[in-house]
Amino acid sequence: MAALADVAALDLAGDRIADIAAVRARHGARTAVLVETTLLRRRASQKLPDAEHWLFTDEALQQATAAPVAAQRARRLAGRTVADVTCSVGAELAALCGTATAVIGSDIDPIRLAMARHNLAGAPVLLCRADALAPITAEAAVIADPARRSGGRRRFDPRDYAPALDDLLAAYAGRDLVVKCAPGIDFDALADMGFRGEIEITSWRGSVREACLWSAGLAEPGIARRASVLDTGEQVTDAESDDCGVGPVGRWIVDPDGAVVRAGLVRHYGARHGLWQLDPDIAYLTGDAVPPGIRGFEVIEQIPFTEKALRQALSALDCGALEILVRGVRVDPDQLRRRMRPRGDTPLSVVITRVGAGQAARAVAFICRSPRPEAARD
Known part of the structure; x- marks a missing residue:
């Protein structure tokens, strides 16, 4: 030391x-x-508040849950006895020690387990070496974070996780189980494996961090999907109304947080905040106000999208710094930005999207001011 x-x-x-x-x-x-x-x-200081005292391997740090995300999960397990069966170097355990009645950590890797003993020295947690697929508790709620990397490469098929997701679900069938997965996991594949609980998609610092599976005993009644946006503290679920209409652009365009989009809750989010969609199949929302803490794009001009028309419009507006967002149209934003060659003084944003379906589909560009969230709320 x-x-x-x-x-x-x-x-x-x-x-x-x-x-x-x-x-x-x-x-x-x-x-x-x-x-x-x-x-x-x-x-690690970007993820964990006490990182200056911890021990890691590079792969363990990549897999370690960021403290705010772990804290969100620990709050949902408050008052329970919890066993983290893939505890690695202890990031989840550190959060659980503040909420759970009793905490048990196990891992099959003796080096990571030794690191966890160092990292959690003095914390009220029991640690032991064990295989995650061989349960060592009978009553505890179980957390598992199977490895999704091998040799620095990501594993996308949940059956290739270590341990495999289907094996974990089988090993703890009938138990209260929480499994951390990659945010891009196929929801239909989960259903094929027999998972019937809640899927929570969590974002932090503007980035989607994970999908978390909550077994039926831990899920809230009537909720199958949840988006948790830690930056604003907002949660949206599929138990809410999705009565969100479709219409012409309003004063603002809103690009919902990635957790909302990934969870398939754009319409629910729009209904909550009085917004509507530009197109029923595209995740952009629009309205006359911007939800608190969300970055809105104030529309200046709407034009049919062609590169020539966009370049002329941007030049007329003295465009300088240029941000381009695209959904539903085959456009590379970085390459398009270079071809626009903006040289002016006014920072602008352009939202390019498809509106309409079939023969009526058309690409539209919305030229916008892009204020800070505080300005959008004002």
């Missing part, structure tokens, strides 16, 4: 060769692991 504290005082970002030479002169053969651990701790 003293050696790690010594290395932590170095920059390791500028002249890294000189810094590593200094570490090697003082710490010899331990240089590589000391430098790696220090760099991992710095990366």
Whole structure:
């Protein structure tokens, strides 16, 4: 620990060769692991509040749940005895210790388990080595976070997770079970595996982080899908009304949070906030006001989308910094931005989307101002 504290005082970002030479002169053969651990701790500070004291492997850090996401899950399990059967280095356990009545952590990897013992030193948690598919508890609610990476590559088929998702569901059939999955998981594939609980899609810092499966005993009655937006604290579920109409563009265009889109709850979100869709099959919403905390695009001009027409319109508006959002139209935003060659002083956003279906379908470009969320609320 003293050696790690010594290395932590170095920059390791500028002249890294000189810094590593200094570490090697003082710490010899331990240089590589000391430098790696220090760099991992710095990366981990974006996810975990106490990262400067933790031990990680690179893969364990990639898989570790960000503290706000783990805290959201821990709140739903408050007052329960909880067993994390893939505890790795302890990110979920740290959150559970603040809400659960009793916490048990297990992992099959002895190195990650040893790291968890260090990371959670003094916390009220029981740790043991065990296979996630061999239950070691009878009454506890179970959390599992199967590995979705191998050798740095993502595994997209849930049957390729480690342990496989279908094996986990079978091992804990009839138990209260929570499983963290990739946010892009196929909902139909879950149904084919016999999953009948709630799917919660969670976003944080503007990015969709995970899909979380809650077994029937832990799901709220009548809810099969939930979007949790941690940046605003808002949750939307499929138990709400989806009475969201379709109509011409209003004053604002709203691009719903990715968790809402991924959970298939755009219409429910629109109905909640008095918005309507530009097209029934496209996730953009529009209205005369912007929901709190959400970035809205104030419409200046609407034109049929062609590159020539868009370039002329942007030039007339003295466009400088240009943001392009696209849904339902085959356009690469980055390449289009380069072809527009904006050279003016006015920052603008362009929302390009399809409106209508079949022969009536057309591509439309909405040229917008793009204020901060606070300005949108005003």
